Amino acid sequence: MSRIMVIDDDHDILRYCDTVLSAQGHEVVLRSDAQLAIDTLKNHAVDLLIVDVVMPLMSGYDFLKEIRRQKLSQAPVLMLTRKNTPKDVTLALELGATDYMVKPFDRDVFSSKIESILGSTKTSPEVKFAAGSTASKAILSVPAMVVGITEMGLTLRTLNYVERNVRIGIDSQVFQEIGIVCPALRTVSCRPIEGDSEYQYEVFVSFVGLDEAAMKKIRRWISGRAISMRKVS
Amino acid sequence: MDLGARDFNAKSELIMKSSEKEMAALIKIYVCELPAKAAEIQQAAETAIHQLGKRETPRWAVLESLVHKLAGSAGTYGFYAISTLARTLEDRISNGSFAKIPPDEQALELRGWLESFLTVARKTATDGESVNKEAA
Numbered sequence A: 001m002s003r004i005m006v007i008d009d010d011h012d013i014l015r016y017c018d019t020v021l022s023a024q025g026h027e028v029v030l031r032s033d034a035q036l037a038i039d040t041l042k043n044h045a046v047d048l049l050i051v052d053v054v055m056p057l058m059s060g061y062d063f064l065k066e067i068r069r070q071k072l073s074q075a076p077v078l079m080l081t082r083k084n085t086p087k088d089v090t091l092a093l094e095l096g097a098t099d100y101m102v103k104p105f106d107r108d109v110f111s112s113k114i115e116s117i118l119g120s121t122k123t124s125p126e127v128k129f130a131a132g133s134t135a136s137k138a139i140l141s142v143p144a145m146v147v148g149i150t151e152m153g154l155t156l157r158t159l160n161y162v163e164r165n166v167r168i169g170i171d172s173q174v175f176q177e178i179g180i181v182c183p184a185l186r187t188v189s190c191r192p193i194e195g196d197s198e199y200q201y202e203v204f205v206s207f208v209g210l211d212e213a214a215m216k217k218i219r220r221w222i223s224g225r226a227i228s229m230r231k232v233s
Numbered sequence B: 001m002d003l004g005a006r007d008f009n010a011k012s013e014l015i016m017k018s019s020e021k022e023m024a025a026l027i028k029i030y031v032c033e034l035p036a037k038a039a040e041i042q043q044a045a046e047t048a049i050h051q052l053g054k055r056e057t058p059r060w061a062v063l064e065s066l067v068h069k070l071a072g073s074a075g076t077y078g079f080y081a082i083s084t085l086a087r088t089l090e091d092r093i094s095n096g097s098f099a100k101i102p103p104d105e106q107a108l109e110l111r112g113w114l115e116s117f118l119t120v121a122r123k124t125a126t127d128g129e130s131v132n133k134e135a136a
Helices: A011-023 A034-041 A060-069 A086-094 A107-119 A173-178 A212-224 B003-053 B060-076 B080-094 B103-130
Strands: A003-007 A027-031 A048-051 A077-081 A099-102 A144-149 A153-158 A184-192 A201-208
Touching (some): A003 A011, A003 A034, A011 A107, A011 B003, A027 A034, A048 A060, A048 A107, A060 A077, A060 A086, A077 A107, A086 A099, A086 A184, A099 A107, A144 A212, A153 A184, A173 A212, B003 B103, B060 B080
Parallel strands (some): A003 A027, A003 A048, A048 A077, A077 A099
Antiparallel strands (some): A153 A201, A184 A201
């Protein structure tokens, strides 16, 4: 069981999250404004923060900056918001959010995301680069193959081991076929495989910040065909 | 199957059933509260229409905030038609395209939107979760 704090000024969303997360066996703390959440975090640790972006007194982005500045919590953060432009997703990730979901959201996808984030929480020490520092910028390009796709994410095969909870991007023909722009991706798991002469690891990456329209296109695409193996270009 | 596994499966099934019951109850509450939300949006929209008629600039932030919340929550609870309608107006206001058309056209469009919205909201409040749900 984990302790999860949900911060949203919409009581319908708070009730919804409470019901879903409690059913998963988690202890849920609900806060309807970001300042109240900050006050609570001063005395109570949580394992995961679920944060709305658009709130009247303090935005979710400012909340993120504040908790990191005051070192109130290093818990992973799932942004849960109606804002769905790539710029919003990028900003949230740059501010330290772990994952991003667009409202309205699907209950099963939400539950799976929660479990995948909690399962991948880092406990080891980490050196953090200052936001925007030149040294922290990097593009890693490695050969990989898409072997499966679900509405949650992609299964890839690669030569390289990838840590959990790493944000990656891929260039694949599959997104053009589905009719969506390649979304941000977060690694959920990476396991060694046997019997593949070309690749050594199978990596599951979760979609980050997909809205319902994109999810629908993926569902339709999946239901419309058997998944075939596609080379990442 | 050993007894332990059977016990675990039975427990999982029980948890799932109780979760489904809680979710159904939650959706009922949402439907019950929908008329109040619709009335609040109606009031904000009619105030804006009235202000547009007097050549005043409406305070869009109130209406935008209300439809923003509804767009997120209605779709999450499975009421996609309301969510889509709310999102349409929210996008028109937030991206500035609504403000670019003349006030009388804004009023006309807003009135049309309000009629569609109230029709869908009333139907949802009457028929509950059986309508309005779009196939995933």
